[in-house]
Amino acid sequence: MSKVVKELVRRELIKRFDGITSMAVVGFTGVDAVATGEIRKRLVSKGIRLTVIKNALAKQAFEAVGLEVAVGLLDGPCAIATGDDSVVEIIRELLEIGRETPELTVKAAVLEGDAFGPERIRELSAYPTRDEAISRLVGCVTWPGARLGGCLVGPGRKVAALVKAIEEKHPDAIEEKHPDDQVQDEGRQQAEDLPSGSPVPPEDAAAQEK
DSSP: OOHHHHHHHHHHHHHHHTTOOOEEEEEOTTOOHHHHHHHHHHHHHTTEEEEEEOHHHHHHHHHHTTOHHHHTTOOSSEEEEEESSOHHHHHHHHHHHHHHOTTOEEEEEEETTEEEOGGGHHHHHTSOOHHHHHHHHHHHHHHHHHHHHHHHHHHHHHHHHHHHHHHHHOTTTSOOOOHHHHHHHHHHHHHHHSOTTOOOOHHHHHHHHO
C-alpha cells in the first residue's frame, strides 16, 4: 500500500471513529470470505458496522481521535465493530454469532472510555443497556408509590368484602333506610300504640285539617 493510499485510509478512519467512545474488537482468524459476508449482513441488519483494518492504521486513527485506551487492545488480525446502539448490545450479538461461528471471537471492548480485555467480555455482556437501565430506574422510582397505594387500598377492599359477605349471609342484617322513611315508620308505630278513641295530638290534627 502506497503512502498516498495509507494517508487516505487513515483520514477515512479518523472521520469514521471521531466521536466514538465505545466499540468491540473482533478476531476473525479462520473465518472464510463467505462466512464474513454473511456476518457483515447480519450485523448491518442490527445497525452494527464491522470495519476490517490494519492495526498500524487503526492505532494512528485511535490516537488522532483520543481513543488511546483502544490502542493496546489490537492484537493480530482484527476488525472493529461499532454501532448506534450500546456496545453491550453489540457484544451480545457478536457472542451469539460466535456460538454459530466459533472462529469469530470478541477480543476486547471499550465502553465509554473504559477498556475491557477478553476475560471481561462476558461480564460486559451482562451490563444493562441504556434502555434497560432507564426501565430499571423507572421501576425503582414507581415501586414505593405502587406499594403504598396497595397498602391504602387493601384494607378498604377487605372491609368491603366483609360487608358483602355479611349481606349475602344475612340479607336482613344490613338494611339502609332513607331518613324520611324512618320518621314515617316511627309515626306509624306511635299511632299503633295509641288506644282506640284517643285524642289526636294537636300537631297531627293540624296536619289532618290541611
